[in-house]
Amino acid sequence: MRKPRLMTPGPAMVPEDVLLELARPVIHHRSAEAKDVITEVSAGLKEVLQTKNDVMILTASGTGAMEAAAVNTVPPGGKALILNAGHFAARWASICKAFEINAVSLDFEWGQAVDPDRVAEALKANPDTVCVMGTLSETSTGTGHPVEAIGRVVAETPAVFAVDGISGVGAMECRADDWGIDLLCVGSQKALMLPPGLAFISVSPKAWAKIDSFESHSYYFNLKAARSKMKEFDTPYTPAHTLILALRTALRRIKEEGLENVWQRHRRMSEACQAGVQALGLELFSSRPAEGLTAFRIPAGLKDSQIRNKLTERFGIATVGGQGKLKGHIVRIGHMGYTDEIDVIGTIAALEMTLAELGVDIEPGRGVTAAQHVLMGQASAVGQG
Ligand SMILES: *Cc1c(COP(=O)(O)O)cnc(C)c1O
Numbered sequence: 001m002r003k004p005r006l007m008t009p010g011p012a013m014v015p016e017d018v019l020l021e022l023a024r025p026v027i028h029h030r031s032a033e034a035k036d037v038i039t040e041v042s043a044g045l046k047e048v049l050q051t052k053n054d055v056m057i058l059t060a061s062g063t064g065a066m067e068a069a070a071v072n073t074v075p076p077g078g079k080a081l082i083l084n085a086g087h088f089a090a091r092w093a094s095i096c097k098a099f100e101i102n103a104v105s106l107d108f109e110w111g112q113a114v115d116p117d118r119v120a121e122a123l124k125a126n127p128d129t130v131c132v133m134g135t136l137s138e139t140s141t142g143t144g145h146p147v148e149a150i151g152r153v154v155a156e157t158p159a160v161f162a163v164d165g166i167s168g169v170g171a172m173e174c175r176a177d178d179w180g181i182d183l184l185c186v187g188s189q190k191a192l193m194l195p196p197g198l199a200f201i202s203v204s205p206k207a208w209a210k211i212d213s214f215e216s217h218s219y220y221f222n223l224k225a226a227r228s229k230m231k232e233f234d235t236p237y238t239p240a241h242t243l244i245l246a247l248r249t250a251l252r253r254i255k256e257e258g259l260e261n262v263w264q265r266h267r268r269m270s271e272a273c274q275a276g277v278q279a280l281g282l283e284l285f286s287s288r289p290a291e292g293l294t295a296f297r298i299p300a301g302l303k304d305s306q307i308r309n310k311l312t313e314r315f316g317i318a319t320v321g322g323q324g325k326l327k328g329h330i331v332r333i334g335h336m337g338y339t340d341e342i343d344v345i346g347t348i349a350a351l352e353m354t355l356a357e358l359g360v361d362i363e364p365g366r367g368v369t370a371a372q373h374v375l376m377g378q379a380s381a382v383g384q385g
Contacts, residue, residue, distance in 0.1 A: 002316030007347050009139045009293035009320065009334035010167055010190040015253065018193055021246040029241045037248050038233040044251030047259060049184050050175035051202045056226040058199040059240045062166035062187025065199035067095050068221035069162040069183040073210045076100040078130045081122055083114045087140030087323040088164060092133040099217065110326065111141045113288040116149040129159040130210060136168030140323045142295030142332055143286040144172055151180030160207045166190055171266045171292030171336040182207040188243060191292055191336040193250040197240045266291045269335040269344050272371040276348035279370035280355065280362050285330045292336030297329060299360055304331050306358055315350040341375050
């Protein structure tokens with residue numbers, strides 16, 4: 001017998017009360033009840049994204065929000081600056097290409113954080129940039145970028161700042177308004193504790209000015225259409241409102257725990273996971289780890305599939321390998337959303353047994369002990385505070 005444990009950086013585990021919402025009879029999406037639900041989740045999303053601006057609800061995976069941000073703010077031939085430090089950042093460039101947006105790529109080594117000073121230089125060299133496209137948590141490398149500092153740089157220019165917060169929002173501190181994020185993109189299946197299918201995007205007044213300055217080529221992801229319907233707590237087309245019902249429950253959970261506490265819990269999970277992995281002699285991939293996942297290099301002589309298959313077959317624990325050029329080089333453990341201390345400790349324990357059985361010279365218990373020390377130290381500090 002194995003319990004499935006989805007320790008992946010999206011989709012991630014969904015709590016029971018959220019799952020139960022999905023089993024209810026389908027209501028009509030233009031009913032008063034549906035409107036009430038959107039009214040409540042609209043307020044909840046503003047809180048989670050830390051914005052006073054409207055948050056649009058799109059029926060799409062997270063990439064739909066990225067596409068909406070790009071195609072609605074930058075006209076064909078307009079310029080975008082891509083802060084390119086991983087597989088998902090590169091997706092911004094692919095979206096730009098599809099819509100004939102002139103993408104200038106500012107490249108950083110994978111696993112390194114974006115340097116705000118270089119963003120400032122690039123914006124000086126490209127004063128006609130309409131939109132800077134960055135990432136809060138680069139899931140492919142497990143890196144958290146200094147979005148607050150980058151936001152300060154972009155705010156001084158005419159450009160808007162679009163941030164892919166798909167795996168970051170809800171897993172690490174992110175304040176759209178205070179940090180100067182004009183378009184914050186989020187997906188439902190990461191830290192927000194839902195299945196895939198919904199995307200969210202906040203839009204600042206600075207971004208609306210760009211959006212209102214031309215007719216976008218988008219139809220389904222047209223933010224003007226979304227804005228006019230959102231005024232009545234509605235959506236232009238039939239939304240995945242079964243998921244929106246479940247979102248209400250997920251947002252109530254976040255509200256009950258308190259957003260700051262949710263961030264703090266993720267910080268503890270990531271520090272515990274990092275400590276556990278490093279105590280086993282494994283090397284973290286990122287020099288500035290994100291808080292919703294931990295990426296480590298595969299020990300010499302092993303294949304990522306050996307580690308990941310054993311974790312799944314023996315313990316029911318799903319993890320992911322590397323993407324793009326990191327394929328075969330790293331393993332990524334997700335600890336975002338509905339994840340607790342025991343999930344992390346259990347995963348480290350399973351990793352120890354897995355590595356030992358694969359012939360790696362490790363002492364079972366070392367990783368778990370290191371993780372426990374982090375959790376006990378910080379748990380008591382929280383208790384005293
Ligand atoms: C998961 C993820 C995406 C892609 O989201 P989809 O929901 O698969 O479209 C984009 N960016 C980041 C950082 C992600 O983690």
